[in-house]
Amino acid sequence: MEHTVHSERDISHLHDKCKHHLYQFVQVELNDGSVYQGILHSHDREKLYLIMPKMHQHMEEESSSRLFPFFGPFGLYGFPFFGVRAFGPFFPFFI
Template sequence: MDQTVQDHRDMKHFHDKAKHHMYQFVQVELNDGSVYQGILHSHDHEKLYLIMPKMHHHMGEESSSRLFPFFGPFGLFGFPFFGIRAFGPFFPFFI
């Protein structure tokens, strides 16, 4: 099978899966083995966007986030589809 056909098929699968899990807590595994968890916010033709805690924040930001939790240490992070090995719902608890 031609590689471009396979890539197109994988992209369609990822887009369908993203629509199904929109606004859910998901886990994304990248091709380099790194793993991220966050809320699936949106997607476009090239990227999947998660709302995740910011990795680094300053002391001033930390104290203000306690007062205004909705403006807290969260950000919108984009992951290119070509770099994603797998993603799906994340269950951080036992059922």
Template sequence: MQPYFNQNAAYPERDKADHHEKCRKHLYHFVQVELNDGSIYQGILHSYDGEKMYLLMPRDHHRTDETSGENRLFPFFGPFGLFGFPFFGIRRFGPFFPFFI
């Protein structure tokens, strides 16, 4: 079995530029995100910054710790919350389909 090679570790700046371009293209669209640990999330791509992309997802879709200062749930989103995903932890993302294209 070959060891897993993380492309993001080899070319972090190139991949960050790729993520920013993809975020710009899919802003306010329904997207699917696969993290490096294999977990998959779907939500509306709300915004992004230099380090993270933010998805609007149902509150119960993502585990939250009510005592944590990291909780970014806003009452004006209703039953939804805004969750940040750091670019270094994302394996791939794109428009939501039953599969990645």
């Protein structure tokens, strides 16, 4: 398995890209080839965070979501920069 080491310059570029696409619908491709779409919520020094539909629904989560319906079936997921191959805006439709 190939591991990519990002330099400070690469991380800086990813931070700038995060600032530019903050609160937009983006697609993230990881080094393992998996792809995720969601709203870019925030970022810190090590990760970018997407709001996406919850991946695993459990009975406990369903009962707690009734107490807080504004969360709905969504969660906040973090993706470490070292695992991100590429990300950018996602356009699921044609204009």
